[in-house]
Structures are given as structure tokens and as C-alpha cells.
Amino acid sequence: MIKVLLADDQALVRGALAALLGLEPDIEVVAQVGSGAEVVPAALRTGPDVALLDVQMPGGDGLDAAGALRSALPTCRVVVLTTFGRPGYLARAMRAGASGFVVKDAPPEQLVDAVRRVHAGLRVVDPTLAAESLSSGTSPLTDRERDVLVAAADGSTVAAVAARLHLSEGTVRNHLSAAIGKTSARTRAEAVRLADERGWL
Template sequence: MIRVLLADDQALVRGALAAMLGLEPDIEVVGQVGSGDEVLDAARRSTPDVALLDVQMPGKDGLTAAAELRDGMPRCRVIVCTTFGRPGYLARAMAAGAAGFVVKDSPPEQLVDAVRRVHSGLRVVDPALAAESLATGASPLTTREQEVLREASDGSTVADVARALHLSEGTVRNHLSAAIGKTGARTRAEAARLAEERGWL
């Protein structure tokens, strides 16, 4: 039997996934949680072979929970299952140790197949998303540009960012200007959004 842990903040979605997977003769749902904060403890209690994690959940998101599982329970394989099929999430999920990435509107048999394949040691990625991710390419941003853009993404002023990163305001402006140019954005807020969607932050 393949033991599966489900983590999704929407009870209806979680219940539907549990019911669907429960119909399979070789899959058993051994735990269900509604937030990223609960994932590691639930996994330690239920010892799943595969954890199916949503990206956006209260508390820790699914990508943070995936990294915690990778470090705390390396035998548990992770599939990120999300509504948000963005290249940025795919890149971050793979960096967090996920073995699979599927979108929620995939056909049910595709999700079941993904669970089996990941359990057997393979990687499974939504093909359209993989192609988009390759087309997006590697990040053109320097490490410092990423730091400045990340710090400015919540609406902080140039002075706030300069204080937080121990830089001069002129240096912060230069990095923000470079990041805006490289992302093709018009504003720093748009640059941060585009960079995150592309997996550059």
C-alpha cells in the first residue's frame, strides 16, 4: 500500500482528494491537515510514503512544508498539487525537494498516476508547466538585485530597504532600476510580481 498524507486548506478539496485516492486498491490516505504548520507533525505520526501538498495554505505554505519534510522525513516523497500553475512555483517546489508538481484541474487518473510514479522514485511534472518553465529560463537577476526586490516587494520605501540591507539609498535605487529593466516591468511592484511568478525570487 502507498500511504498518502493530504494537506490542503479547503476541506471540500481535501475530502474529494481523499475519497478519490481511497478508491484505489493500492493507496491509503493516512492523514489529512488544513495548514502547512501541521504537515511535519502529521507526517511523523502517520509515516506516509507520499505527501500531497497545496501551495497556498495558512501558516507555512506548501513549499516551506515540502522543505521541512525533505529535511525531517527524507523517505516521504512530496507532490505539490496546486491551482496556481506558475513556473515560479514549479522552480521553488523542485528547490524545496518536491518530486512532483501537478495542477488541480488535471484529470483524476493523472493525479493517481503521479502518486504511484513518485512513490516508485520517479519525478512527475505537469508537461505544459515544464515547457513554460524552460521557456522562462534562468534568472537574469543578481543575488543583490533579488534581495533588494524581495525587500521592496511589500511596499517598503527605498530608505526602508537601504536600512534593512545596510546599503545606501543610491545603491538600492540602482539595483531596483536594474531589476525593473531585466524583468521588463514598469514599476518595482510589477517587477517583484513577475520575478516571483518566474521563480526568480
């Protein structure tokens, strides 16, 4: 029996996935959570073999949760399941130790197959997304540039971003300028939007 943990902040989606997987004779959903922060505690309680993690959740996204889960429970394999089929997300998921990346509009049998294959030690990646990822390359942003863009995404002033990240205002301006250049944007708001669309945030 393959024990599965589901993490998605939408209760209807979680319920539908649980019902779908529950129809399979060799799969049992042992935990369902609605935020990234709940993933590791639930996994430590229930010992899943495979975790299906949504990318965008409150309390830490699925990509952060994937990394934390790999550290806390290395035997649990991770499949990132997302509406957002962005090449940058795929790269981040793989760096976080995910074994699979499946978009939510994939046929149900593809998701079931992904669970079985990942449990067997294989990697499963949506083929269209894999091709896009290879053609678009990796994120050109440094970790600090990414942090500054994320902190500036809500429209915060340079001073507020600097205070939040414990950096000088000049350093924040330099990182924002570099990020704007690397995304070929005209403004920092556009840089945030473009980086987010490419999965670099």
C-alpha cells in the same frame, strides 16, 4: 499501501482530494493539514510515503514545506499540487526536492498515477509546464533580490523593507533597481507582479 499526507489551505479541496484518493485500494490518506507549518509535524506523526503539497498556503508555502519535509523525513516523496502552473514554481519545487509537480485541473486519474509513480521512485511533471519551464529559463533574481521584492510586495517603504531585512536603505534600493531591470518592469510594484507571475517569488 501508499500512505499519503495532504496539505491544502482550502478544506473543500482537501476533502475532495482525500475522497478521490480514498477510492483507490492501494492508497490511504493518513493526514490532512491546512498550512505549511503543519506539514512536518504531521508527517513525523504519521510517516507518509508521499506528501501532496499545495503551493500557496499560510504559515509557509508548499515549496518551503517541501524542503523542510525532505530534511525531516527523507523517505517521504513530495508532489507539489497547484492551481498556479508557473514555470518558476516548477524550478523552485525541483530545487526543494519535490519528485512531482501536478496542476489541480489535471484529470483525477493523472493525480492518482502521479502518487503511484512518485512512490515507485519516478519523477512526474506536468508536460505542458515542463515545456514552458525549459523555454522560459530559470529566475534571474538573486536570493537577496527575491527577498527584497517579497518584503516590498505589500507596498512597504524602502526604510521599512531595510529594517525588516536588516539591510541599509541604499542596499535595498540597489536590489530593487536590479530586480526591476531583470524583470523589465517600470516600477517595483510591476516587478513584484511580473516576478510573481513567473513563479520567481
